[in-house]
Amino acid sequence: MNIPTLKEAKDLLVNSQVWRSMFRGGTWKDTSRDRAQHILGNVWLHLHPARIRQRAVRFTYTWGLGGLSFGLFMILVVTGVLLMFYYRPAVELAYRDMKDLEFAVSLGMFLRNLHRWSAHAMVLLVILHMVRVFLTGAYKTPREFNWGVGVVLLVLTLFLSFTGYLLPWDQLAIWAVTVGTNMASSTPLMGAEGPFSNLVGVTASNDARFALLGGTTVGANTLLRFYVLHCVAVPVLAGILMIVHFWRIRKDGFSAAPLPGDAPEKKMEVWPNLVVREYLGAILMLAFLIGWSVLVNAPLEELANSGVTPNPSKAPWYFLGLQELLVYFDPWLAGVLLPGVITMGLMAIPYLDPDPKNGVGFYSLKERPFANSVFLFGIVMWFVLIVIGTFMRGPNWAFYWPWESWDVHNKVPPPRTWNLIMVDFSELSGHFFTSQKVPGLRVAGPLGVATAFAAAGALFGAYFGGGLLFPKLVKGDWPLKKSIGLTAMGSVLVGVLAKAAHAFLFRFDFISKNIPHFGLTEISYLAFFLFVVLVMAFILPQKFLRKSTLSPLQYGTTMMLLLMMLGVVLKMAARLGFNIKYLFSLPGLNLNI
Amino acid sequence: MNLKDLLFTRYLTLRNLFIAGNFVLLFLLGAAIVKDQNREWKKYQRDFYRMEKARLQSEIDQATTEEDRQVHVKQLALVKSQSVKLRQLMAPALDRYDRCITCHLGYDPVLSPTTQTSYTNHPFSATPHSVHKAHPVERFACTVCHEGQGLATTVADGHGRVKHWDKPLRTGAYIQSSCAKCHSNLYDEKSMPQTAAWRRGEAIFVEKGCIGCHQIRGQGGRSPLI
Numbered sequence: 001m002n003i004p005t006l007k008e009a010k011d012l013l014v015n016s017q018v019w020r021s022m023f024r025g026g027t028w029k030d031t032s033r034d035r036a037q038h039i040l041g042n043v044w045l046h047l048h049p050a051r052i053r054q055r056a057v058r059f060t061y062t063w064g065l066g067g068l069s070f071g072l073f074m075i076l077v078v079t080g081v082l083l084m085f086y087y088r089p090a091v092e093l094a095y096r097d098m099k100d101l102e103f104a105v106s107l108g109m110f111l112r113n114l115h116r117w118s119a120h121a122m123v124l125l126v127i128l129h130m131v132r133v134f135l136t137g138a139y140k141t142p143r144e145f146n147w148g149v150g151v152v153l154l155v156l157t158l159f160l161s162f163t164g165y166l167l168p169w170d171q172l173a174i175w176a177v178t179v180g181t182n183m184a185s186s187t188p189l190m191g192a193e194g195p196f197s198n199l200v201g202v203t204a205s206n207d208a209r210f211a212l213l214g215g216t217t218v219g220a221n222t223l224l225r226f227y228v229l230h231c232v233a234v235p236v237l238a239g240i241l242m243i244v245h246f247w248r249i250r251k252d253g254f255s256a257a258p259l260p261g262d263a264p265e266k267k268m269e270v271w272p273n274l275v276v277r278e279y280l281g282a283i284l285m286l287a288f289l290i291g292w293s294v295l296v297n298a299p300l301e302e303l304a305n306s307g308v309t310p311n312p313s314k315a316p317w318y319f320l321g322l323q324e325l326l327v328y329f330d331p332w333l334a335g336v337l338l339p340g341v342i343t344m345g346l347m348a349i350p351y352l353d354p355d356p357k358n359g360v361g362f363y364s365l366k367e368r369p370f371a372n373s374v375f376l377f378g379i380v381m382w383f384v385l386i387v388i389g390t391f392m393r394g395p396n397w398a399f400y401w402p403w404e405s406w407d408v409h410n411k412v413p414p415p416r417t418w419n420l421i422m423v424d425f426s427e428l429s430g431h432f433f434t435s436q437k438v439p440g441l442r443v444a445g446p447l448g449v450a451t452a453f454a455a456a457g458a459l460f461g462a463y464f465g466g467g468l469l470f471p472k473l474v475k476g477d478w479p480l481k482k483s484i485g486l487t488a489m490g491s492v493l494v495g496v497l498a499k500a501a502h503a504f505l506f507r508f509d510f511i512s513k514n515i516p517h518f519g520l521t522e523i524s525y526l527a528f529f530l531f532v533v534l535v536m537a538f539i540l541p542q543k544f545l546r547k548s549t550l551s552p553l554q555y556g557t558t559m560m561l562l563l564m565m566l567g568v569v570l571k572m573a574a575r576l577g578f579n580i581k582y583l584f585s586l587p588g589l590n591l592n593i
Numbered sequence: 594m595n596l597k598d599l600l601f602t603r604y605l606t607l608r609n610l611f612i613a614g615n616f617v618l619l620f621l622l623g624a625a626i627v628k629d630q631n632r633e634w635k636k637y638q639r640d641f642y643r644m645e646k647a648r649l650q651s652e653i654d655q656a657t658t659e660e661d662r663q664v665h666v667k668q669l670a671l672v673k674s675q676s677v678k679l680r681q682l683m684a685p686a687l688d689r690y691d692r693c694i695t696c697h698l699g700y701d702p703v704l705s706p707t708t709q710t711s712y713t714n715h716p717f718s719a720t721p722h723s724v725h726k727a728h729p730v731e732r733f734a735c736t737v738c739h740e741g742q743g744l745a746t747t748v749a750d751g752h753g754r755v756k757h758w759d760k761p762l763r764t765g766a767y768i769q770s771s772c773a774k775c776h777s778n779l780y781d782e783k784s785m786p787q788t789a790a791w792r793r794g795e796a797i798f799v800e801k802g803c804i805g806c807h808q809i810r811g812q813g814g815r816s817p818l819i
Contacts, residue, residue: 096690099744103692104679110625170757276607283614290621294628301757 035271051267056256064281065129071282072122079115089227091220094169095303113293137360138255144350146248151346156238163230174218174304175313183335185209194332311395320389328571330592345561354548370544417581418514456584467563471541495527525577637696645672684734691734691743738771766790
C-alpha cells in the first residue's frame with residue numbers, strides 16, 4: 001500500500017464526504033469561487049466579506065485592535081466559565097475559594113491570572129481601538145451609530161472589569177469598589193451626598209449607591225449583585241451589542257473606505273489572507289497572555305475587612321483618572337458629571353463632524369488637525385491623570401514621586417487651600433457648615449449671597465461665553481506657527497505681569513495670606529496652563545472652526561465640550577499652582593466648583 | 594533580492610508564522626501545565642513515602658514477633674497504596690481547613706495513626722506532646738493554635754510569612770498565647786503547667802501598664818490591638 005504524502009492526505013481529508021458535509025461548497029478546487037464560498041457558506045466566517053481592500057488588511061492600519069478586543073472577550077468568557085466552577089459568591093466562601101484556586105485547583109492560579117490579565121488588556125485594547133477608529137476617521141457617515149455602540153461597549157467593558165474587581169473579596173477588592181461606588185452617592189438628586197438630594201428626600205438608604213450595593217456599605221448583597229452583573233447581565237448585554245457592532249461594520253462597509261478620487265483599489269480574498277492574519281494575531285496575543293500568566297500572579301490581598309481601611313484606597317487603574325479628579329472637583333462633578341459628559345461627548349463626535357468625507361480610511365492627522373489635536377489631547381490627559389493616580393499618590397492621597405517612599409512622617413504637609421468665593425448661608429439658614437474654616441472671600445447676608453452668585457455667574461459666563469465668541473471674532477488668516485509662538489510669549493508675559501501684580505497687591509491680607517509666595521514655579525504654572533488653554537480653546541478653533549461648515553449647534557456643542565475639558569485643566573492649574581480648592585463654594589447645597 | 598525581501602517572502606511568511614505561532618502557543622500551554630504540576634509539596638510527599646518505606650522494611654526485617662511484623666507489613670501496604678495528593682484536616686466547627694499535613698505527613702491521622710514519627714528533620718518530625726494528645730488533629734486541625742495559612746500549600750504561604758497574611762506561624766513560646774483563645778485558667782500553674790511563658794508575659798503586661806495604650810479584648814486604649 002502506498003503511504004500518501006502530506007498533500008495527498010490533506011486532499012483526501014478535505015474531499016471526503018464527512019469534511020464536505022461540514023463545509024458547504026462541494027469539492028474543493030481552491031479556486032477564487034471556492035474561497036469566496038468558504039466565507040459565505042460558514043456561519044462564523046460570513047461576518048467577513050468575501051473580498052476586502054488590500055489596504056484594510058495591513059496590520060499597521062487597524063493594529064488588529066477590534067478583533068483582539070473580541071478575542072480577549074472570548075478568552076474571558078472561557079476562563080470565566082471555568083472559574084465559575086470553583087467560585088461561590090458568598091462572603092464566607094469567596095476568599096477561601098480564591099485560596100483554593102491558588103493552592104488546590106489544578107491550573108487554578110493560571111486560570112485566575114489569565115482572566116485577570118486579559119481583563120486589564122481588554123480595557124486597554126478597547127480604548128486603543130477607539131483611538132484608532134478616531135484617527136482614521138472611521139466613525140464618519142454611515143458609521144455614526146456604530147461609533148455610539150462602540151462607546152457603550154467601552155463603558156460596558158469598564159463596568160465588566162469593575163464588577164469583577166470585587167469578586168475575590170480581599171482588601172483590594174472591597175476598598176476599590178467602595179471608592180468606585182461612593183461616586184454614585186454623589187449623583188445630583190439621586191445620590192445622598194449629591195447636590196439637591198436633600199430637597200427630594202434621597203438618603204443613604206434609598207439612593208443610587210444603595211441600589212448598586214444592596215446596602216449602605218459593600219457587603220454580602222453587593223457581592224451577590226456584582227457576581228450576577230459580572231457573570232450574567234453585563235456579558236449578555238455586551239454580547240448583544242457586539243452582535244450589533246459587528247453587523248453594522250459589515251453593513252456600513254469597512255473603515256478602509258475607498259480613497260477619494262483614487263482608481264479602484266486592488267482587493268484580496270479574505271480566505272485565507274485575512275483569516276490567517278486574524279488567527280495569527282489571536283494566537284500571538286494568547287501566547288503573550290499565557291506567558292505573562294505563568295510568570296506573574298494576579299494580586300490577592302488580605303481577607304476583606306470593612307473595619308480596616310487601607311491608606312490610600314485606590315479604585316481600579318482605569319478609574320484612577322476620575323479618582324485623581326476628586327482632588328480638583330467635588331465628587332458629583334468628578335465622579336458623575338464629567339464621566340457623563342465624556343461618554344455623551346464621545347457619542348456626539350460623529351454628529352459634530354463638519355465634513356463626513358474628509359480623511360476617512362487612513363491616518364488623517366494632516367487632513368483633520370483640529371479634530372485629532374482635541375481628541376488626542378483628551379486621551380493624553382486621561383492617561384496622565386491615570387499615571388498620577390496610580391504611581392504618584394500615596395497615603396492621604398499626598399503626592400509622591402515614584403522613587404519616594406510612602407512615609408507619612410517624612411512628608412511635608414500639603415499646603416493650605418482656599419476658596420475664591422464662599423457663600424455663607426449660616427446667617428440665612430442658621431446651619432453651620434464645617435467647611436467654614438476654609439479661608440477665602442466669604443460672603444454672607446442676602447446682598448452678599450446675591451453678589452456672590454453674580455460674581456460666579458460672571459466668572460463662568462466670561463469663560464464659556466468668551467470661549468464661544470472669541471474664535472468667531474478673528475478677522476483675517478493668522479499663520480498657525482506664528483500665532484502659537486506669540487501665544488507662548490504672551491503667556492510668559494502674563495506670568496511676569498501677574499508676579500508684578502502680586503508684589504503690588506501683597507499689602508492686602510487676602511493676597512498675602514492665600515498666595516504667600518509667587519516665584520518662578522508659580523510663573524511657570526500660570527504661563528504653561530495659560531498657553532495650553534489659549535492654544536486649544538482659541539488659536540486652534542479660530543484657525544480651523546471659524547470658516548468650517550459647522551452649524552451653530554454643532555459649533556456650540558464642540559466648543560462647550562472643549563471648554564469643559566480645558567476647564568478641568570484650568571482647575572488643576574488653580575489647585576496645583578495656587579492652592580485654590582474651589583472657585584465658588586456653596587456648602588449648603590454641596591455645590592462647589 | 595535584498596535581505597528584507599528574503600526575510601519576509603521566504604522565512605517570515607504568514608504560513609510559517611502561523612505554524613510557528615501554534616507551536617509557541619502549545620509550548621506555553623505546556624509550560625503552564627508543567628509549572629502547575631511541579632508544586633513544592635509534591636517533593637516532600639515523595640521523600641516521606643521513600644523514607645517510610647525504607648523504615649518499615651527494616652522494621653519488618655528486624656521484627657522479633659509475628660504480631661509486630663504483621664503490624665508493620667500492614668502499615669507498609671498502606672504507605673505503598675498512597676498516591677501523591679493534597680491532604681487536609683477539616684475542623685468545620687472551628688472553620689479550619691488546614692493543608693499543613695500535605696507536607697507535615699507525620700501528623701496525617703490516616704497515614705500515620707499515632708501522629709508521631711521518629712524523624713527529626715523538618716517537615717517530617719512529629720514529636721509526641723501532651724497538648725497534641727489533648728487536642729487531636731482530627732478535631733482541632735492545626736492553625737487554630739499554630740496560626741499560619743492553613744489553606745496554603747507552599748512553605749512561605751503556609752507558614753504565613755508573606756505580605757498579605759497577617760497571622761504568621763506562632764513559634765517557640767509564642768504558641769502559648771493560642772491557649773488563651775479558649776482556656777481561661779492560664780493563671781493557674783497547677784492545672785496549666787505548660788503556659789509559664791504566657792504567665793510571665795501577662796505579668797510584664799500588667800506591670801508595665803501596656804493596657805494604658807493598647808487594647809486587649811476590648812479593654813484599654815486606642816492603639817493597635819493586641
